[in-house]
Amino acid sequence: MANHSATHPAHVQHHFVDSDQQFESAKLGMWVFLVNEILFFGGLFCAYIVFRAWYPELFTQAALELNKLWGGVNTIVLIGSSLTVAMAIRSAQKNQTKGLRINLLITIALACVFMVIKYFEYEHKLHLGIAPGSFWNPTPEILHELSDPRANIFFGIYYMMTGVHGLHVLVGIGLMIWLYIRAGKGHFNSEYYTPVEITGLYWHLVDLIWIFLFPLLYLIE
Amino acid sequence: MSEHNHEHHISTAKQLWLVGGALIFLTILTVVVSNLGLPSPLDIIAALTIAFVKAYLVASFFMGLYWDSKFNAMLLVGALVFFFLMVSVTLLDTLYRVDAVPSF
Numbered sequence: 001m002a003n004h005s006a007t008h009p010a011h012v013q014h015h016f017v018d019s020d021q022q023f024e025s026a027k028l029g030m031w032v033f034l035v036n037e038i039l040f041f042g043g044l045f046c047a048y049i050v051f052r053a054w055y056p057e058l059f060t061q062a063a064l065e066l067n068k069l070w071g072g073v074n075t076i077v078l079i080g081s082s083l084t085v086a087m088a089i090r091s092a093q094k095n096q097t098k099g100l101r102i103n104l105l106i107t108i109a110l111a112c113v114f115m116v117i118k119y120f121e122y123e124h125k126l127h128l129g130i131a132p133g134s135f136w137n138p139t140p141e142i143l144h145e146l147s148d149p150r151a152n153i154f155f156g157i158y159y160m161m162t163g164v165h166g167l168h169v170l171v172g173i174g175l176m177i178w179l180y181i182r183a184g185k186g187h188f189n190s191e192y193y194t195p196v197e198i199t200g201l202y203w204h205l206v207d208l209i210w211i212f213l214f215p216l217l218y219l220i221e
Numbered sequence: 222m223s224e225h226n227h228e229h230h231i232s233t234a235k236q237l238w239l240v241g242g243a244l245i246f247l248t249i250l251t252v253v254v255s256n257l258g259l260p261s262p263l264d265i266i267a268a269l270t271i272a273f274v275k276a277y278l279v280a281s282f283f284m285g286l287y288w289d290s291k292f293n294a295m296l297l298v299g300a301l302v303f304f305f306l307m308v309s310v311t312l313l314d315t316l317y318r319v320d321a322v323p324s325f
Contacts, residue, residue: 020228024290031293035300042304046311053312054321056261068252075248083241086232086283093231204284211275214248215268219255 011192023194030198034205041209044161048216051153062146062154063220065130067121071218074117075210081110082207085200088179092193097183100196104180107203111173118166125155132159158217165213168206175199230288240282247275 009019016022052059084107091099125131129138136152179196182188188196251271259267281287286294315321 023229027289028293031296035296038297038300039304039307042300042307045304046308049308050311050315053316068255072248072252076245079241079244079248082244082279082283083237086237086240087234090231090234090237093229201284204279207283208276208279211279212272215251215255215272219251219268221255221258221264 009191019191023197026194026198027201030201034201037205041161041164044157044164045212045216048157048161051157055148055150055153058148058150059154059220061148062151062158063217065125065142065146066158066218067124068218070117070121071214074114075214077110077114077117078207078210081107081114082204084110085203089193089196089200092183092188092196093190095190097186097188100183100188101180104176104183108173108176108180111169111176114169115166115173118162118169130155132156161213161217165206165209168209172199172203172206175202230285232282232285236282240278244275244278247271247278 008014012019012022016025084103088100088103088107091097091103128142129136130142131137132155133152136155138146138151176199179188179199182195251268254267254271255264258264280294280297286297
């Protein structure tokens with residue numbers, strides 16, 4: 001037993017053979033969760049496809065109410081945050097705690113920028129009465145632009161997809177703050193950075209979902 | 222122990238910046254293409270092709286599937302296969318209705 005624990009680093013739980021097996025198991029678990037996430041968003045994408053196939057003109061018309069510029073800026077912000085998360089993992093792998101914390105901080109900042117832009121987009125639409133479901137109450141000028149009586153379907157899908165995606169960004173910010181605090185306590189090094197790695201995987205998935213949401217919602221001509 | 226850990230792939234900063242740069246380039250490209258006013262099925266095909274190339278870059282190099290156990294890549298591909306199955310079977314119903322949503 002004494003020998004056994006001597007070869008076992010503190011972070012390795014007793015039911016794993018070694019650090020590497022623990023790391024690979026954690027990663028596999030995260031991938032299974034991400035599969036679940038993809039199929040969860042998949043249901044929403046499926047609704048999008050069904051309604052777009054039924055009412056193509058409606059999507060063309062309603063998408064004009066979305067601001068391509070801010071959608072594009074948010075895409076680049078999220079790509080930037082994916083890059084800094086990848087850099088954070090690299091820092092952890094190279095035992096650079098300071099680099100890890102700086103990259104996590106930039107990621108948190110970029111995620112906040114994304115949410116602030118999203119807030120102003122929502123705020124603008126809600127102000128014009130472009131609200132989801134039974135709150136749908138557009139101003140006369142908007143109703144003139146959105147002559148299609150089913151325009152609220154597009155915005156129901158828009159609010160649901162971007163809203164659930166935004167919730168994922170908020171969860172990501174929480175996880176990143178947790179990593180930042182733990183990194184400050186010196187919990188991560190090249191031998192053990194599993195939480196950084198799997199949070200990174202989660203964050204990249206949030207980016208992946210947005211990569212599809214942006215052209216499908218904002219860039220319809 | 223440590224020999225095992227050193228097998229983890231560590232991307233160089235240059236590689237990561239290149240991938241990030243490619244993703245930003247493709248984002249700008251997709252906006253430019255959407256402004257060209259391509260005819261109906263072509264615009265969606267172009268937008269989705271660019272989106273899938275971006276997704277490939279993120280999954281391969283940021284999520285590390287390129288160097289990772291192929292089992293994880295299989296899970297991702299499997300999720301996509303089941304997603305397309307879900308969409309296909311749904312469309313078999315919704316595309317062939319006389320009245321999309323009755324009384325709507």
